[in-house]
Amino acid sequence: MSSRDEEFLAQLRATFNVEAAEHLQAMVTGLMEMEQLSTPTAQRERAAVVFRAAHSLKGAARAVGLADVESQCHLLEDLFAGWKRQGGLLTAVATDAAHRALSTVSAALGAPAVATVAQQSAPPALAAEHGGPTSGDTVRIGVAKLDAMLVQAEELFAAKLAATQRAEDMRELAHRFEAWKHEWAAVESESRTLRQATVRPAPGDVGHVNGPALARLLDFADWSADHVKSLERHVAGLARTAQQDRHVIERLVDDLLEDSKKLLLLPFATCAAPFPKLVRDLCRDQGKEAELVIRGEDVTIDKRILEDLKDPLIHLLRNAVDHGVEPPDRRTAAGKPPRATITIAVTPMDGRKVEFTVSDDGAGIDVEKVKASAVRHGLLSPDDALAISDAEARALTLHADVSTSPMITKVSGRGLGLAIVSERAEKLGGTVSVESELGRGTSFRIVVPSILATFRGILIEVAGRRFVVPTAHVERVARVKADEVRTVEGRETIALDGRAVARVRLADVLELPVVEGSDATTAIVPVVVMFAGDQRVAFAVDAVLDEQEVLVKRLGRPLLRVRNVSGATVLASGQVVPILNALDLLKSARRGGGAPARAAAPVRSPDLATKMILVAEDSITSRMMIKSILESAGYRVQTAVDGMDAFTQVRAGRFDLVVSDVEMPRLNGFDLTARIRADKKLSDLPIVLVTALETREDRERGIDVGANAYLVKSSFDQDDLLDAVRRLV
Numbered sequence: 001m002s003s004r005d006e007e008f009l010a011q012l013r014a015t016f017n018v019e020a021a022e023h024l025q026a027m028v029t030g031l032m033e034m035e036q037l038s039t040p041t042a043q044r045e046r047a048a049v050v051f052r053a054a055h056s057l058k059g060a061a062r063a064v065g066l067a068d069v070e071s072q073c074h075l076l077e078d079l080f081a082g083w084k085r086q087g088g089l090l091t092a093v094a095t096d097a098a099h100r101a102l103s104t105v106s107a108a109l110g111a112p113a114v115a116t117v118a119q120q121s122a123p124p125a126l127a128a129e130h131g132g133p134t135s136g137d138t139v140r141i142g143v144a145k146l147d148a149m150l151v152q153a154e155e156l157f158a159a160k161l162a163a164t165q166r167a168e169d170m171r172e173l174a175h176r177f178e179a180w181k182h183e184w185a186a187v188e189s190e191s192r193t194l195r196q197a198t199v200r201p202a203p204g205d206v207g208h209v210n211g212p213a214l215a216r217l218l219d220f221a222d223w224s225a226d227h228v229k230s231l232e233r234h235v236a237g238l239a240r241t242a243q244q245d246r247h248v249i250e251r252l253v254d255d256l257l258e259d260s261k262k263l264l265l266l267p268f269a270t271c272a273a274p275f276p277k278l279v280r281d282l283c284r285d286q287g288k289e290a291e292l293v294i295r296g297e298d299v300t301i302d303k304r305i306l307e308d309l310k311d312p313l314i315h316l317l318r319n320a321v322d323h324g325v326e327p328p329d330r331r332t333a334a335g336k337p338p339r340a341t342i343t344i345a346v347t348p349m350d351g352r353k354v355e356f357t358v359s360d361d362g363a364g365i366d367v368e369k370v371k372a373s374a375v376r377h378g379l380l381s382p383d384d385a386l387a388i389s390d391a392e393a394r395a396l397t398l399h400a401d402v403s404t405s406p407m408i409t410k411v412s413g414r415g416l417g418l419a420i421v422s423e424r425a426e427k428l429g430g431t432v433s434v435e436s437e438l439g440r441g442t443s444f445r446i447v448v449p450s451i452l453a454t455f456r457g458i459l460i461e462v463a464g465r466r467f468v469v470p471t472a473h474v475e476r477v478a479r480v481k482a483d484e485v486r487t488v489e490g491r492e493t494i495a496l497d498g499r500a501v502a503r504v505r506l507a508d509v510l511e512l513p514v515v516e517g518s519d520a521t522t523a524i525v526p527v528v529v530m531f532a533g534d535q536r537v538a539f540a541v542d543a544v545l546d547e548q549e550v551l552v553k554r555l556g557r558p559l560l561r562v563r564n565v566s567g568a569t570v571l572a573s574g575q576v577v578p579i580l581n582a583l584d585l586l587k588s589a590r591r592g593g594g595a596p597a598r599a600a601a602p603v604r605s606p607d608l609a610t611k612m613i614l615v616a617e618d619s620i621t622s623r624m625m626i627k628s629i630l631e632s633a634g635y636r637v638q639t640a641v642d643g644m645d646a647f648t649q650v651r652a653g654r655f656d657l658v659v660s661d662v663e664m665p666r667l668n669g670f671d672l673t674a675r676i677r678a679d680k681k682l683s684d685l686p687i688v689l690v691t692a693l694e695t696r697e698d699r700e701r702g703i704d705v706g707a708n709a710y711l712v713k714s715s716f717d718q719d720d721l722l723d724a725v726r727r728l729v
Helices: 001-038 042-064 069-088 092-108 124-129 143-199 205-265 275-286 302-323 328-333 367-376 382-387 390-398 415-425 580-590 620-632 643-652 669-678 696-705 720-729
Strands: 265-268 290-295 301-302 340-349 353-360 431-437 441-449 454-460 465-470 476-483 487-490 493-494 498-505 522-533 537-542 543-551 565-570 576-580 611-614 636-640 656-662 689-693 707-711
Touching: 001 042, 001 092, 042 069, 042 340, 042 611, 069 092, 092 275, 092 367, 092 576, 124 611, 205 537, 265 302, 265 611, 275 290, 275 302, 290 302, 290 454, 290 720, 301 382, 302 340, 302 441, 353 580, 367 382, 367 720, 390 415, 390 431, 415 441, 465 543, 465 580, 476 493, 476 707, 493 537, 498 620, 498 696, 522 543, 537 580, 576 580, 611 620, 611 643, 620 636, 620 720, 643 656, 643 669, 643 689, 643 696, 656 669, 656 720, 669 696, 689 720
Parallel strands: 290 340, 465 576, 487 707, 498 537, 611 636, 611 656, 656 689, 689 707
Antiparallel strands: 265 301, 340 353, 353 441, 431 441, 454 465, 454 543, 476 522, 487 493, 493 498, 522 537, 565 576
C-alpha cells in the first residue's frame, strides 16, 4: 500500500471512529430503552432504530476493513430479525446477548465499554433534541482544535488586564500634573514680577546687571510651563484614549472568551449516556434490580468539567449499587418495591455553579460501621469515634481507606472510590457533601463551577508574598484586634456572630517564615474567613489588597498536585501569583497545619518568680497537678478550693492570672469569670478555664463571659497550659 493510500485510510478511519461512536451510542441507548418498555409494539418501534444503527455501522466497518465489528453488527441484525419473527416481548437472554455484542464492538473500536460521543462532538440527533442546530448547519471540528482556540482566547484575558493596568497608569500620570500646576500657580506671579524688574529695574537696584541672564532664565521657565501644559493636554488625551481602548478590549475579550467557552459546553446527556448500561450490568452481576433516573440532561457544562467528573460519578453509581441497593427480597421484606431507584440530577446554581446529586433509596450509611473503619485505619481514636456526630461520621466516607464493605471486591471495598470523588471535586474548586438515613437511602452532592478558566479572587499578602484565594470560599474579610483573640484547647480563636472560629496564621499553614511587620507584631490583623460546609477558619494575613477576576492557569507536571495550591494566575503587572486551594487550607488548619496558639505580640521576658497565679479547682488531684506544672515553670502559685474561695482571694490579694475549673461548688468557673469581669479593679485579670466540658456551647459560653483561654481536660497538655499562661502574663 502506498503512503498516499495509507494516509487516506488513516483519515477514513478517523472519520469512521466518530461515526461509529454515534451508532454505538444509539444502539446502547435504544437497547436500554427497549428493556423498559412493556409492550411488543413499543419495543419493535425502538428496535427499528437499533437495527438501522447496526446496519449502518456494519457497512461503515466493512469500508475500513474492521471485520470483527462487521460480524458483531451482523449478529445484532440476526438477533433482532429472529425476535421480530417470533413476536412477543424481548427476552432477558436476548438482551444480554445484545449487550455482549455491543461490548465486543466497543472493545474492537478501542472505546470504553459504552462509547461517549462527548469525546468527539455532540451527536446531531442529540443536538436537535435539545434545540441545537441540525446537521445541515453544523460542521465537525476536532476537540483538540477547540481546546487550542479556547486557550488562545484565554490568553487574551492577560491582554485585557494589561490594558486595564495601562489605563490606570495613564490616569495616575495625568493626575500628577495637578501637583505641578499647583506649585506653578504659587510662583507664577513672582515670575512676572521678576520679569518686570529685569525690564524696568528700580532705582539703585544693583541686580539689573544680571538682567539678560535672568531674562533667559525666565524665558526658559515660561517655555517649560507651556511645554508642561502641552504635555498635560497630551497625556490627558492619551489617558482618555487608553480608557476607551480598555473598554473596547474588555468587551471584545469578554465576548470572545464567553463565546469560546460556549463552544466547549456540552449537555450533561453526552456524559450520562453510558450510565444506564453501567447500572444495569452492575445489578445483573449482583442479582439486584435498579432503575437509573437522569434529570437535567440538557444542562450545559464545560466539557473539561464533564471529563473530570465522569469517573467520580461512575464511582458514586458503583457505590450506590454495591452499598446502597439491597437485593429484591430484602427490599420487599422492608416494605420497599423490589426495584430500587437511583437518581442523577444536575441543577444549575447561581454564580456559574452546578450541582450534581447522586441518590438512591437503598439501605443508607451505617455510621457505626464507618466509625469502626475509621478507627481501624487510624483516622479516629475510639474516644473520638464516640464523640463525633452522625453527620461528621458520614463525612468520613469521603476519606481514603474508609469503607463499610466487609470485603474487597472488583466493584468496591477498598475505600478509594469516594476519596477519588472528593479529591476530583476539590481539584475543580468544588465541594462534596453526603446525607443519609439508615434504611431510607443516601445522597451525595457535588457542587462545582459550570465553566472553568476565570473566577473572582481576593488578592492577599502573606510573609511578603502575594496569593489569590477564591471569593466563592470566602465568607468575609475582617480586622481583628490582638486583645480579641482567645485560646480554646491550645488554639487561637476569635468570636464571629456569637461563635468561636479558629484563627490560624496563613504563613504557618503555608510554612512561610514570618517577616518583620507581619501579624505577629501588629495590634490589628486582617483575617480572611474561609468556609466549606459547616467548617470555618479565620486565616490571619498581612494585608488584603483587592478583589478581581483572575484567569486560572492549571499546573503542569510535575506540579499537578501541590498541597494548598490549585493553580496560578498572572496579574496585570505581569507578576505570577499562586491560587490557593481553600479546601486544602481548611484541611491543613484542621490537622494542625497552623502553629499552636502563641503570643499575638512579642513575648516578654519577665522574672517568672514575680508572677502570682491563683488556681481554683475543687478536685485536690487536679489542683495539685496544675500547681505543680506552673511551679515547675517558675511561677508562684496559690490555690483555692472552689469559685467562691477564689473570688474572695482575688479581691483581697494581687494576682497576675487565674486558672480555674468550671464545675465547682458554691461558684462555678463561668460565674467566677463573670464576677471578675464585672469588678472594675479586676476586669483586666487574665483567666484560663480548664474543664471537662467540651461541647461547642460550653466553649462559646466561656468566651462570652470573658475567659482568655479555654482548655479541655480530655485533650489536656501541659504545654498548652504553659503556652496560654506565657501569652497572658
